[in-house]
Amino acid sequence: MIEIYRKTWIFSFVIGMGFAVFCILYYFIGYISFMENGDVLVINGLIALFSIGAGFRFKGVHEKLVNQTIDIPVSTLELENLDELILKRIPSFLFKMYNVDSDGNPLFVIEPSKDRLSKWLTFFELFERGFFIPVHYDISDMDGHQLATITIRNNMKRDELILKKPDGAVMATYIQQHWKSKLKNRGVLYHANGSVWQELEAKAMAGDIDVKDDKGRMTVRYRFGIFPYAMSPVFQSTAHHEHVQFGTHISSDEKLAYTMVFFLWLKG
DSSP states (O other), X not given: OHHXXXXXXXXXXXXXXXXXXXXXXXXXXXXXXXXXXXXXXXXXXXXXXXXXXXXXHHHHHHHHHHHOOOOOOOOOOOGGGOOEEEEEEOOOSSOOEEEEOTTSOEEEEEEEOTTOGGGGXXXXXXXXXXXXXXXXXXXXXXXXXXXXXXXXXXXXXXXXXXXXXXXXXXXXXXXXXGGGSSSSOEEEEEETTSOEEEEEEOSSTTOOEEEEOTTSOEEEEEOTTOOTTTTXXXXXXXSOOEEEEEOTTOOHHHHHHHHHXXXXXXXX
């Protein structure tokens, strides 16, 4: 979380200063009067103030965490022991999302595949979900070792996500029909051979979900607005956190498959 806060305050300052410069130039070049086009100046000025204010806030949080003397152990990813997802989107021009542990240490990152030209499309929110042009996201540990790749296609009728191993072998496919998921997320997760793995359906519009296997054991659970580490100093500075709980018995491949699904559901 320390690195996340650092990038957040830098990004906020950059955005804020950009809007501030625009306001200054606009005042001398394009401004006529408050009644005619003053709204442009006001709106952009407010964005600049808000962004710079957010930058100061997160800079203070970052410095406070850096200066704290508490001993937080550095975590390394052991996929077989991973029991939860805490997904955090990072402010950046291209899409990036970290999964952190209960101490705020990043465990793995989801970001556009570096060797694909489609990565530049993720600058535009419309194309982050593979709108007409498929986009590819790598899941990698913090040492840069690739764990899997997610390919997303959106043809306006459905979202199709394919999870592949680093060698290109398909691990799972998830299909979500748009007309069935207008009010709440629902879709079908398939094995590599095309057989149904799990049918997923949120309980409500908030996305709450419990998924059980054929023996009645919980494989994954999500509750909107419920976060067990909300009082931890590293998480107190932001109000909303996404938390997904894995069953203790599920395989590493199943954890990656559910990571793919919740990446689609929660990344916005």
